[in-house]
Amino acid sequence: DVKVTQSSRYLVKRTGEKVFLECVQDMDHENMFWYRQDPGLGLRLIYFSYDVKMKEKGDIPEGYSVSREKKERFSLILESASTNQTSMYLCASSPSGTGFNQPQHFGDGTRLSIL
């Protein structure tokens, strides 16, 4: 089975801090994604990557950056954390295919609180 592992289940940081969220997948998937999930808003795509060192902005990239130096690892970076970035962050991966129509495999999420 595909395993997507996020480095932390819960994280508490202070405003202004630089925050790193790590995600590793073990199935050699080309595509990786970062979402945030807020009540009533569903999942919103922050960034995605379809290959090593490649990245594309999603719907809400402001205040975030990403890094993909190795195929299995996709990092989300909050450059200067703010309270409105308190959320559940979900990482996902999928194999390559036509567009991004393949089923995505999710990690268990990181619940991030910014104080």
Place this chain on the structure above:
Amino acid sequence: SQQGEEDPQALSIQEGENATMNCSYKTSINNLQWYRQNSGRGLVHLILIRSNEREKHSGRLRVTLDTSKKSSSLLITASRAADTASYFCATDNTGGFKTIFGAGTRLFVKA
């Protein structure tokens, strides 16, 4: 509004009953997917139905797709307490490279 919108927002039923959730979307799609999310966990892929399919089954799950109405339904038969979760539909759009998730239906199955 979102590409995929689930209805109802919340549903409470007794164990053994069937649960039906609906999803509407706005633009043409290549496929539609349904996911489940248990409380505090990530999403788990349940089923994918392509735009040229009308119905698909997987165990106690039945998904239908009506592209003329731009809608899909997920039926869970003989529900169990373990089916308690949030259910999301997710669509692509033929012109894009993103999967777009709805806000979900929260299902509560009472034992």
